[in-house]
Amino acid sequence: MRSPLVTVTMSVVLVSLIGWLLVSGRSLLLPFVIALVVWYLINALSRGFQWIPFGRWHLPAWIAFPLALATIFGAATFILDIVTVNLTQLAQDAPTYQKRLEEIFQQFSELVRLNDPVELKDLMPDSIVPRMVTAGAGFVTTLASSASLVFIYVLFLLLEQSTFDRKLERLFTNSDKARAAFALRAEVNRSVMHYFGIKSAVSIATGLLTSLILTLVGLPYAALFGFIAFILNYIPTIGSLIGVIFPALLALVYYDNLLPFFLISTGLGLMQFSIGNLVEPRLMGSSLNLSGLVIMLSLAFWGAIWGVVGMVLCVPLTVVIVIICSKFRASRPIAVLLSANGDIGEELSPELYGGDGSGPATSPRG
Incomplete structure (x- = not known):
């Protein structure tokens, strides 16, 4: 039996290592994570198209799936074009808006008769408006530059998804x-x-x-x-x-x-x-069964690791962690702490994951 101190130490080391890998491998992981989300949305939209009734007839999968694929990529291309055009125009107008904002601060100072007028640079960095526009343009540019890699990942996920169930089943020793x-x-x-x-x-x-x-x-x-x-x-x-x-x-x-x-x-x-x-x-x-405090902490954590993408995905990532932790006896306390009310459902039978609390267990091959 390992002492609780050794177990806690190993857990902290493991979590720290995973965090370091997430930060260090950000440029590699983010396109793949975005591809997973896109792949997931394509399959979800395909199933949604199949549920739409046309009288007694429903769209077959071989029509719904290409339709979902075309819808996702068509909408993404259309939106990206609109955003790019608007950001380009906004970048050209940003100095004018910056000057106008400074005038408003000057008018406000005169209105309240301040001895030391409040200036925009006192509250915000210099050229804050152009910087914000540049940051937004940089985000869109980064998104567009990684689009080809995301597309390749999505393509391979779609080509291999028919084998996922068979691979998952063969990972385990019995049915x-x-x-x-x-x-x-x-x-x-x-x-x-x-x-x-x-x-x-x-x-x-x-x-x-x-x-x-x-x-x-x-x-x-x-x-x-x-x-x-x-x-x-x-x-x-x-x-x-x-x-x-x-x-x-x-x-x-x-x-x-x-x-x-x-x-x-x-x-x-x-x-x-x-x-x-x-x-x-x-x-x-x-x-979702997530604590409000946990959502805010998750927002800060994933935002620090993966930026805007991490903030967008913080809730589903935390939901997945809670569900997985709730199924194993050793990690159930973590799921209880992350949940909103402590009701996390039943754990898996120890025989199914090779542990009964006293050591590793073996199962006959099915």
Whole structure:
């Protein structure tokens, strides 16, 4: 029997090693992780197309799958083109908006009669607007440059997915262990599918409504801000707040009066509040079973490791960790701490994963 101190030490070393590998291998892992998400969405959309009834007839898989593939890549190309055009135009106009923002600070200082006028550089770094636009353009450029690698990964995943079940089954020594592994995979798939399905629908609605509100008010780059709202809605808590701040700040420097600023801030704020606090919780339910504090810590952790992609994926990654940890006796305390209410379901039978708490167990080959 190993002492608890040795077990804890080995666990800390293992977690540290995994964290180091995630950070060091970021350039290699991120395209593959994005490819996994795209591959997952293609299969989910394909199944969704097959569920749509046309009278008594449903789309067969050989039609639904290519349709889903064309839909995903067509939408990605279309959105990327729109975002690129809007960012290019915004980059050209950024110095003008920077100057206008400095004028607003000057007017505010004169209005409240400050002896030492507040300047933009006192609160933010110099050239903050051009820097933000440049950072956004750099993100899109990085995304586009890795698109070819992501496409290759997705292609190989699609070509080999028919062999995944057979490979997984042959990893185990008997049929009971294989069934347990398939059941675990099904539970992970169900939870992640539930999250991504609802979150994607809500994010699309958020992006479209953001674009609609900004178009009605007459603010430029409505499509760009709609895309930003769509992406940021995947980021828990802070994403919706940032999605309101960006267009509100542009309205502040674009118009000569404050009415459009208040209209955009109020309209987007109410829309984000209604969707985030009324619609989404009712659709999502309590199926994720994650503590709010854990979500925030996960957001900080994965954001520090993988940036925006990590922040977008922090919830499904944490859900997968909770489900897997809940199935094994040694790791169940971790799942309890990460969960919202401590209800993490039943663990796997020790015989199925080769442990009964006293040492390794062997199973006859099936």
